[in-house]
Amino acid sequence: MPAVTDVLLPASPDEAVAAFGDGSGVTVIGGGTIVMPDITAGRIRPARTLLLARAGLAGITHEGSTVTLGAMAPLQGLVDLPAPVGPCAGNVADLEIRLQATVGGNLCSGEGAEAPRGDLQGPLLAVGAQIRSAGSGGITTEPLEDFLGHRRGRLVLDLTYEEPAAGAFAAVDRPHTHAYTTLAVSAARTSDGTIRLAATGAGWWGIRLPSAEAAAADPAAAGAAALKDVKLHDDALASAWYREQALPVLVRRALARLEES
Amino acid sequence: MNLNVNGRTHEIESPPLTTLLDVLREELGVHSPKVGCEQGGCGACTVLVDGAPRRSCLLPVAALDGAEITTVEGLGAAEHLEPVQAAFVHHYAAQCGFCTSGLLMAATAYIANGGTDDREAIAEALGGHVCRCTGYVKIVDAVAAAARGDEFDLSVTAAGLFTTTMSGGAA
Ligand SMILES: Cc1cc2nc3c(=O)[nH]c(=O)nc-3n(C[C@H](O)[C@H](O)[C@H](O)COP(=O)(O)OP(=O)(O)OC[C@H]3O[C@@H](n4cnc5c(N)ncnc54)[C@H](O)[C@@H]3O)c2cc1C
Ligand code: FES
Ligand code: FES
Numbered sequence: 001m002p003a004v005t006d007v008l009l010p011a012s013p014d015e016a017v018a019a020f021g022d023g024s025g026v027t028v029i030g031g032g033t034i035v036m037p038d039i040t041a042g043r044i045r046p047a048r049t050l051l052l053a054r055a056g057l058a059g060i061t062h063e064g065s066t067v068t069l070g071a072m073a074p075l076q077g078l079v080d081l082p083a084p085v086g087p088c089a090g091n092v093a094d095l096e097i098r099l100q101a102t103v104g105g106n107l108c109s110g111e112g113a114e115a116p117r118g119d120l121q122g123p124l125l126a127v128g129a130q131i132r133s134a135g136s137g138g139i140t141t142e143p144l145e146d147f148l149g150h151r152r153g154r155l156v157l158d159l160t161y162e163e164p165a166a167g168a169f170a171a172v173d174r175p176h177t178h179a180y181t182t183l184a185v186s187a188a189r190t191s192d193g194t195i196r197l198a199a200t201g202a203g204w205w206g207i208r209l210p211s212a213e214a215a216a217a218d219p220a221a222a223g224a225a226a227l228k229d230v231k232l233h234d235d236a237l238a239s240a241w242y243r244e245q246a247l248p249v250l251v252r253r254a255l256a257r258l259e260e261s
Numbered sequence: 262m263n264l265n266v267n268g269r270t271h272e273i274e275s276p277p278l279t280t281l282l283d284v285l286r287e288e289l290g291v292h293s294p295k296v297g298c299e300q301g302g303c304g305a306c307t308v309l310v311d312g313a314p315r316r317s318c319l320l321p322v323a324a325l326d327g328a329e330i331t332t333v334e335g336l337g338a339a340e341h342l343e344p345v346q347a348a349f350v351h352h353y354a355a356q357c358g359f360c361t362s363g364l365l366m367a368a369t370a371y372i373a374n375g376g377t378d379d380r381e382a383i384a385e386a387l388g389g390h391v392c393r394c395t396g397y398v399k400i401v402d403a404v405a406a407a408a409r410g411d412e413f414d415l416s417v418t419a420a421g422l423f424t425t426t427m428s429g430g431a432a
Contacts, residue, residue: 007277007323029278029321036319037300039278049278053324094389096314096367097301177388178302 006048013157016055020155022136026050028155030072030105033097034117050155057104057157065163071104071156075120078103083167083261084123084186084254091169091184092119094177104156107131107148119181121148121206123169125198126186129161148205164188168257170250172201172238182237185209185226185250187258197222197254201237202230202247212251219255223248262326266291267335277323281315282306284322285332293333293362297391304390307363308332314370333362336369342415344407345369351413354403356394364390368404378405 008026010016020026027046029035038044058072067085069078076098078089092098092106107124109117121144129144133154144159171184183201190196195216197209212226226247232240262273266289275284282299285291285308297305299318306317309331337343342350345368355361364387371386383404384397392400406413 005276005278007321009277009323029324032319032321032324033301033316036278036280036321039321040280040283040299040318051277051321051324053321093301095386096304096307096316096389099313100315100319 005046008048008050010050010052010055012056016050016052016057017134017139017155017157019050020134023153023155028052028104028108030102030108031074031100032105033101034105034109052102052104058102059158062163067161067163069103069159071102071158073103074099075101075103075106078120082163083257084126084169084188085120085167087169088119088123088171088184088186091171091174091181103159107144107156107159108151108154117180118205119184119200122184122198122200123167123186123188124159124161125206125208126188126196127161127164127167128188128190128196129159131159132157145208162190165191166258166261168254168261170253170257172246172250180237183243183246183250185247185254187254189258195255195258197226197251199226199230199247199250202232202243204233209251216255219252220248222255223251226251262323264289264322264325264328264330266330267332273322275322278321280318281308281310281320281322281325281330282317285317285330291332291334295359295362297359297363302389302391303360304363304367304387305360307366307390309366309370312370312373314367331366331369333365336365343369344410345372345404347413347415348403348407348411349400350415352399352403352406354395354399360390360392360394364392364400368407371404372408376404376408378408380405383408 008019010019027049029051052072057070059070060073060077061068075089075092079086106118106120124144130141131144131147132141133156135154166189168187172182186198188196197212200206209226209229211228212222215222215225232243234240264271275288294308294317295305297303301316301319307314308317310328367387380401383401
């Protein structure tokens with residue numbers, strides 16, 4: 001049984017922002033798929049928790065080519081979006097987890113060798129998402145790329161991106177629906193022909209692959225160049241050596257799929 | 262806060278971050294959802310929340326005020342099983358039974374949402390559920406049969422199993 005804690009249950013985005021304040025001492029619960037087991041097992045004993053379940057941040061909207069994903073949107077709600085976002089969401093866990101796991105929780109999940117999570121970071125970097133978050137200094141909007149490095153202490157509200165002209169997702173196959181993705185590469189081509197590439201599983205959180213992007217016209221060269229962009233590591237899923245072999249292959253596959261789409 | 266469990270409304274007294282699983286088992290005495298991994302990885306605790314299959318070990322009860330929860334106790338009783346329960350019996354889809362409640366609820370949602378007897382679709386819908394005993398084939402057989410609307414005379418099920426064994430068990 002969890003320890004007694006002050007539980008805040010905001011009923012609107014404004015209430016959530018006010019309750020979060022500057023974030024100090026507040027543990028956010030989105031879908032809870034990561035944080036609830038920690039609470040139940042007593043690994044964390046938060047004094048104040050902010051439950052977002054009723055905060056009204058779960059919308060997924062399309063306005064023309066602009067897509068907005070609320071922080072509380074369940075991953076299952078994303079699976080029909082075009083690549084790379086949809087196929088990546090569909091590659092997370094199983095239906096019941098996807099009905100509960102949220103976009104905000106995925107982007108703010110733990111980092112490091114113990115926590116190879118946060119698969120959506122790759123595709124959302126590839127489509128150039130802007131993220132709106134609250135915390136010290138008020139509500140800010142910034143590229144996801146900047147946000148990931150300093151996400152502690154922020155409350156994610158939503159993300160916005162322009163639907164790319166083409167997108168692709170390539171991941172190492174999972175032996176079981178509950179196996180975390182070892183390594184995945186997301187690709188997007190904007191209407192002006194710019195190609196953006198990003199990886200998950202090739203660093204402590206999702207990263208862009210700028211050297212591979214610069215060489216994108218030649219998929220084999222791009223695959224080799226991607227190794228310059230990453231700091232590969234060993235974790236419970238795979239060794240750095242394995243990732244070094246797999247990354248160029250996935251970059252090539254993602255670029256080939258982008259070409260076909 | 263209130264929860265409606267299998268058609269009955271209960272005022273809940275457990276602390277707000279207690280999991281739905283613990284509220285069902287410890288506060289309300291509803292024991293079909295099983296405590297397996299308690300971290301979302303096995304499906305033994307799956308119940309329906311407003312009709313959707315959810316891992317009850319991951320849900321803080323405070324987020325569920327007013328929700329309608331369905332567990333195996335809300336399906337058919339022994340003398341009048343729901344088709345999916347009868348299919349599990351007929352196809353011998355339970356051995357120790359630890360995974361069975363979760364699978365029955367996931368299968369109920371799958372069929373209610375128009376799921377067919379397509380084996381790949383069933384495997385996809387139930388893919389997060391772990392069974393240590395059956396090898397899954399019988400479970401998929403049962404869900405496919407229930408999705409088709411097969412009818413079973415359970416009084417002959419044991420004889421049917423015996424025949425299967427005698428003919429080499431290749432069913
Ligand atoms: C069986 C299983 C399989 C899984 N497989 C995968 C997988 O394949 N790929 C994958 O990426 N993940 C996987 N996960 C991990 C997890 O389910 C997802 O990453 C999910 O999207 C996390 O979202 P959540 O809302 O449940 O997070 P929560 O548990 O609610 O929160 C996770 C972290 O983010 C913080 N947080 C939550 N929402 C916000 C917000 N709006 N603003 C700021 N901080 C916030 C929390 O405080 C916490 O630190 C799996 C989990 C399980 C149980
Ligand atoms: S006990 Fe809930 S998924 Fe295992
Ligand atoms: S019947 Fe024993 S775990 Fe499934």
